[in-house]
Amino acid sequence: MSTPLHLPIVKVTVLEDRALVERRADVTLPAGPHALSVEGLSPLAVDRSLQAQLTGGSVAQARLSRVAKEKAPESAPDKTQLRLRVESLEREHKQAQAEVERLHARLAVVETAREDVLRAIAEFTGHGQAKPESWHTQLETVRQAAATTDEALRQATRRAARTRQQWAEAQSVLAQGEQPEQRLVTSARLEVNHPTGGTVSLRVTYLVPCAVWRPAYRATLLPSEVGESVTLECEAVVWQRTEEDWKDVELLLSTARPTLGASPPRLVEDWLRLRDKSEQEKHSVEVALREEVLQNTGEGGARHTEELPGLDDGGEALTLRAPHAVTLPSDGAPHRVPLFQFTSPASSELVGAPEHSPLVHRVARFDNRGVGVLLAGPVELVRASGYVGRAQLKFTGVGERLKLGFGSEDALRILRREDTKQDTQRLTGRRIRTHQVKLFLSNTGARPEKVILEERMPVSEVEAVEVKLVQEQTRPAPAKVSEDGIVRFELAAPAGSQQELAFVYSVSSSSKVAGL
Template sequence: MTALPVTAVTCMEDRAQVERAGEVVLAAGVGRLRVGPVTPLTADRSLRADFAAGTGARVVDARVVRRYTPVPPGEPGVDASALRREVHELEQELADAELLRQRLDSTLAVIAQARTDLHRDIAQGAGGGDADPERWADRLDRVESEAEPRIAERHKLRRRLHDITTELREARRALEVIESDEQELTAYLDLVVEADRDGTAELRVTALVPCALWRPAYRATLAADRRTVRLETDAFVWQETGEDWTGVRLTLSTARPTLAATPPVLSDDVITLRERSAEERRTVEVDLREEEIRSVGSPAADAPLPGPDDGGDVRVLHAPHPVTVPSDRRPHRVHLTAFTAACEVENTCAPELSPLVVTVARLTNDAGHVLLAGPVDLVRGSGLVGRGTLEFAGAGEEFEIAFGSEDTFRVVRHTEESRETTGLAAINQRTVLTRRVRLFVSRLDARTGAPEQTVTLRERVPVSEVSAVDVDLRTADCRPAPDTLDSEGIARWTLSLAPGEHREIALAYDITAASSVTGL
């Protein structure tokens, strides 16, 4: 059997394409080549094998052969039963006890040899008239003091060996009744090759395997001067294909091969037309809804982004160095790219959503590739401050990263709402809904001589999409007036607060609806 190591791996959404390559020895003519072992999870239909061009060899047929073989000695697998694990533990305990018994026997043999030598010395000294009873008695006491505890320990060890042997015999008998001999599913590749001449040739085999996936992860570090952000792109790779990937070229792809497995189900759309009733002609039904503002800043560069109309281009990322990923079900972090970009940092707060003042950095994606959505570790001067989420950002596109809240600020929000009716009924009657928002902003640190800090506050003003409803900002009641009010209805204030300073902001607007409007 010829072993071909895994040299390259392409991870996709829920599987991986594994490539093996190596030199094999061929004989002229048609022959059979067995390559392995390989993981039994290898997809048969995806198996491809070929030789390098110019070698005069070609693959006629390739298939995956699977068989059950006895499990090699060692620790039981992760799916082993509790009884099999108990048998393994008893076997280990028995082996350790046997080693300890051998060491005790060796020690007692040395002590017995010392006792024999001492007895010979006593006999020779007494026969030659050179008697030394005190020295002999002392040496005999030392020999006996060394032998007695070890003899007692050996007796205890023999009883322990007897108990372990009995337990192991009973456990093995129970295992034979409950389970059959454990076998392991193994696989190898059976190739039929044809060569023009004797020699060696480079063989390359590729196949898809399940139980492998990857997800992007990031680490964003805000510089101490708050002028630059370093963004590191990593990937977490999991796999349990049954074989380790050691020193492989790793490629990460957004391809989803499962999408082509089942075509979409198409059905006819039934459209029904009916005349509107008189009540429906007289009234206009409206509703309040929230829409997400998707624009972050400046438009993206001229890099085309994948979409449903352009085929959904697959994005591919490459690991810069060889990677080792064991088959252990655990995530392994792989570094991909890193870049440092200039940024604009602001302390911003949206009191309607949260009273926290958050440090937000706006920067441009200079990584040279798209940034896929994923978790991001946030690092500032004090170290790791938390974890956030990075949304999809195209190459050259501007995006934002939030670096946690500023504890030196406090924002409190109060709202009031009143409703009144004006005009004559059935002529020009209108409903006016007045909303007032008051914001109290405080800077809590009172350090003398500390510079002012800028805070940006954002509040929403409704935007009407029908002519029967008007939204008017009450400029006279806004203190101070918003610095900007964009077309999306976002009012923005930029405040500079000294240490210990407090500010109050008032916002008021009217929602005026005609009498035919319902739903407000």
């Protein structure tokens, strides 16, 4: 016979799509082998993940046991629509049965009256006092009353039979639909052995599914004494439906993926075949335009995910710890657990990307001064005026610089127009395509602003294609042109002003180039 025990949950490690639950307590054991039963485990516990440790002793066997038991009824359950219908049909049946009994009694009274009339006819006829007209009227009255009562009795009997059948059917459905709810009572059966006995520490761990966590952030941009600062708060959003509540537990959050396969991929044949170029291929160069996303961490930005992102840890498993005990009920709802926060000096500027949007956004740059790396996740953006929007934070290392956009400025607008001209030289056949971009920046506000506009132009990877900025037609001159083709303009926008910017670049290709 095993001794039942109740070990509290003291530690939970939530992984990307599951959780490692640890139960631990001090128990008193006699010397020698003994059977224990740890009660109250989650019915979703993974059998092969069960582990048990006993200080100073050994665990010979550990397995999970599940038994189906009826769930105890609630103290005051609410009546369902089906139960209310059963009660209504029961009342209707009782009323119909009472009506049948009343009509039976009325029919008996009518029969008694008919017998009294017939007895009076016999008595008066014997005495020679015949009254045929009166007797005919009395018999007709009794006959009509009997016929009316008999028809009403027939209708009432039919109605009582119908309500009795409906009541029986509803009771049958209710009996099938409201079966006692079953629940799985899960326990860990342990065979332990302790040489001396006494008070020892027993530890049981197991994995459960239906638990997940994701990082979430809140960034607040506020003015400070020396400029601006950003306060970044990191939280963990935890969902769990493991059928057991985690009360005052030590919570750890891990990015490890225990189910990720570690075996190398299978090698397959990759055939390379050589062939001679055709005459057309010898005299032409195939090129194509393509969009390329820069894959960097921090300010450069990693991949953008609109849906619930996975845990991007940069390839190295990380573990975060909640600073205090946490209580998480098993309700499947999101619960936010604060992890850490830091305040970093920031520098902000107004940046516009006319190719994507006519708005000008407030962009702040600051360093990651937290205790660890910042995982990719959604971030709520807050300024002194309040909540301004939501963005996506990229994976950022410790000390790395990152940027966030804190909404647009309503007083600033950009209008963009683009025109393309193509010219072919007659002698060499060289094609020159000129792209002319005109930008109109307006400031309808009451204060001057400094605005950064960023445009882009293609970057050539082959010698047959040349891309260059037309300096003499670009007004004003750009402040910087990056190796990736990002052209940066720094403009001063006085209050109530409107100004025009011209940006021109050319794409020159030889006659051999095809695809442009």
